[in-house]
Amino acid sequence: MSTPPKPPARHQLGVVGRYALLVATAALSLAPLAWMLLSAFKPGAEIITDPFRFRVSTMTLDNFRAMLETVPLEIGFRNTAIVVLGKGLLTMLFCPLAGYAFAKYEFPGKRLLFGTVLITLMLPTLVLLVPLLLEMSELGWVNSFPALILPGAIDAFGVFWMRQIVASIPDELLDAGRMDGCGDLRLFRSIVLPVIRPGLAALAVLTFINIYNDFVWPVVVATDPEYQTLQVMLSSLSQTITANQLGADWASVWGQLLAASTVAAVPVFVIFVLLQRHLIKGVMAGSLKG
Amino acid sequence: MVTAPARAEGATPPARRRRRRPPLAPYLFVAPFLLIFLGFGLYPMAFALQLSFTNWRGAGALEWIGLDNYIYLLTSEDFWGSLANSGVLWLLVIPGQVIVALAIAVALVKARLRNLFIAALVAPFVTPLVAMAQVWIVLFDRDFGAVNLGLRDLGLPAIGWLTDPALAKPTLALLVLWRTTGYAVILLLAGLQSIPSQVYEAARLDGAGAWTQFWRITLPLVMRTVSFYVVIGTLTVFQLFAEPYVVTDGGPFNSTRTAGLYLYDHITNSDLGLGSANSFLLVVMVFALSLASVRILRSREDG
Numbered sequence: 388m389s390t391p392p393k394p395p396a397r398h399q400l401g402v403v404g405r406y407a408l409l410v411a412t413a414a415l416s417l418a419p420l421a422w423m424l425l426s427a428f429k430p431g432a433e434i435i436t437d438p439f440r441f442r443v444s445t446m447t448l449d450n451f452r453a454m455l456e457t458v459p460l461e462i463g464f465r466n467t468a469i470v471v472l473g474k475g476l477l478t479m480l481f482c483p484l485a486g487y488a489f490a491k492y493e494f495p496g497k498r499l500l501f502g503t504v505l506i507t508l509m510l511p512t513l514v515l516l517v518p519l520l521l522e523m524s525e526l527g528w529v530n531s532f533p534a535l536i537l538p539g540a541i542d543a544f545g546v547f548w549m550r551q552i553v554a555s556i557p558d559e560l561l562d563a564g565r566m567d568g569c570g571d572l573r574l575f576r577s578i579v580l581p582v583i584r585p586g587l588a589a590l591a592v593l594t595f596i597n598i599y600n601d602f603v604w605p606v607v608v609a610t611d612p613e614y615q616t617l618q619v620m621l622s623s624l625s626q627t628i629t630a631n632q633l634g635a636d637w638a639s640v641w642g643q644l645l646a647a648s649t650v651a652a653v654p655v656f657v658i659f660v661l662l663q664r665h666l667i668k669g670v671m672a673g674s675l676k677g
Numbered sequence: 678m679v680t681a682p683a684r685a686e687g688a689t690p691p692a693r694r695r696r697r698r699p700p701l702a703p704y705l706f707v708a709p710f711l712l713i714f715l716g717f718g719l720y721p722m723a724f725a726l727q728l729s730f731t732n733w734r735g736a737g738a739l740e741w742i743g744l745d746n747y748i749y750l751l752t753s754e755d756f757w758g759s760l761a762n763s764g765v766l767w768l769l770v771i772p773g774q775v776i777v778a779l780a781i782a783v784a785l786v787k788a789r790l791r792n793l794f795i796a797a798l799v800a801p802f803v804t805p806l807v808a809m810a811q812v813w814i815v816l817f818d819r820d821f822g823a824v825n826l827g828l829r830d831l832g833l834p835a836i837g838w839l840t841d842p843a844l845a846k847p848t849l850a851l852l853v854l855w856r857t858t859g860y861a862v863i864l865l866l867a868g869l870q871s872i873p874s875q876v877y878e879a880a881r882l883d884g885a886g887a888w889t890q891f892w893r894i895t896l897p898l899v900m901r902t903v904s905f906y907v908v909i910g911t912l913t914v915f916q917l918f919a920e921p922y923v924v925t926d927g928g929p930f931n932s933t934r935t936a937g938l939y940l941y942d943h944i945t946n947s948d949l950g951l952g953s954a955n956s957f958l959l960v961v962m963v964f965a966l967s968l969a970s971v972r973i974l975r976s977r978e979d980g
Contacts, residue, residue: 409794412798438826481709485709488703492706500707511960513956514725515718515721515956517728517943518728521728521949546710600806602807603916607941607944622807644814647811652805671866
């Protein structure tokens with residue numbers, strides 16, 4: 388009878404400690420989200436008198452109703468949708484294409500061009516804020532969709548990452564396609580794209596979340612409410628509410644604030660829950676950069 | 678000069694790619710990225726570099742003022758104050774976060790329900806930042822915030838989380854920690870998983886205990902990932918904008934006016950020449966800081 392080495396008491400303690408750490412940090416991660424979600428359905432007064440009790444009997448949609456009456460959240464959603472679609476499509480189309488060129492072609496100037504990808508990767512976005520804003524005002528693009536979509540479309544990280552993935556496709560596969568008379572674009576469409584589909588899915592999820600949550604550039608370039616994205620609108624929400632609802636008390640403003648935050652978080656949560664695996668893979672791929 | 682090695686590489690035998698026609702396709706494939714980079718990266722950067730030597734305020738002719746903007750900033754209390762605020766936030770966030778995230782990642786490697794824990798830890802990272810900043814305002818309000826009401830129930834006095842200059846930075850740091858620790862955990866987990874299990878087996882045969890294994894194998898081998906995260910974290914903290922913008926608007930008494938927020942002030946004041954100079958100073962400092970932290974961490978890797 389082979390006895391497994393007796394688990395020393397210290398080992399047991401280690402296991403308990405490990406799970407205690409995991410459970411505690413997971414709970415801390417979720418607590419503020421849960422609080423936001425549950426409080427959004429509470430009457431405003433209860434949020435500031437009894438912040439930790441949640442009763443089904445007093446649950447209400449009042450916060451959502453009051454908020455939607457005065458805050459044009461649908462415009463924010465519309466604008467964010469346009470930006471996500473425009474910027475997202477550019478990223479999803481041209482990152483793999485550029486990645487394919489860098490991974491599978493030899494051409495003069497390749498190193499220089501790939502060098503610019505790497506430099507762009509390391510460039511802090513904040514540096515470009517002032518110069519880009521100036522360029523936009525020169526072009527007359529301040530408060531416009533091109534300004535919200537074009538700068539930062541086709542991000543360097545996407546190019547870099549897609550290059551890594553395309554590089555893993557065996558050359559023989561492409562050569563075979565070439566023998567069959569496939570042109571360059573055809574090769575990309577019918578061989579490269581199908582093979583890298585899992586990577587594309589991860590890029591799509593990461594891109595969606597990044598663009599949806601983007602704040603710094605939109606808040607600088609979209610000052611007109613007609614062009615404000617959801618996040619920009621959300622950032623000045625309490626001012627909007629107090630300006631539009633005379634005599635609204637703090638409790639009610641907070642209730643509406645939490646309601647709006649909840650509504651804004653829903654699309655990301657849905658994507659996150661459905662496509663979590665792809666997202667994690669995407670974030671982990673980020674470590675390849677190092 | 679740059680093209681020569683590329684050609685040489687293409688001519689080596691293992692890459693047996695026949696070149697039947699001039700390679701036009703790769704240029705076309707790269708062109709969209711390049712256009713965006715030239716149009717919205719390189720061009721504005723060059724323009725900004727020029728602007729940083731002028732006192733341009735958004736209209737009129739460019740007037741060359743030499744290094745005045747840089748000298749003004751480097752001798753300005755506001756500039757150094759904003760950097761100091763960001764520096765303190767860095768201290769409050771990064772060192773502790775790396776240690777905690779590493780502990781969580783190590784705990785995760787062999788844990789059951791791993792994906793569930795990862796999902797919980799990453800959820801804050803995908804939540805819209807602005808939404809959570811609003812929640813922070815509501816949670817940490819001095820008079821009606823949930824945190825202080827909870828403290829009151831325990832018989833403790835109210836704390837000015839966002840109104841006391843000494844506490845505003847930690848409260849903000851808490852938001853940053855809450856949001857980004859999950860990301861750090863995933864990166865470090867990826868680093869841990871890339872350590873071959875044979876290394877651990879060999880150590881076990883040599884009689885190394887869990888602690889010895891951690892100190893002698895895990896830590897040195899994961900240092901690369903750690904320094905990568907430190908660079909990302911440094912960039913994040915020194916570019917911090919949305920959190921102080923929404924939660925504190927730089928207050929109280931400028932205690933949370935970060936480097937990013939100070940830069941934004943130039944834009945709202947139309948001090949665009951000054952803003953450009955500030956941008957470049959910031960890049961140089963962030964790069965220097967990233968390099969320095971990598972140096973320090975890498976030197977431990979060798980030891």
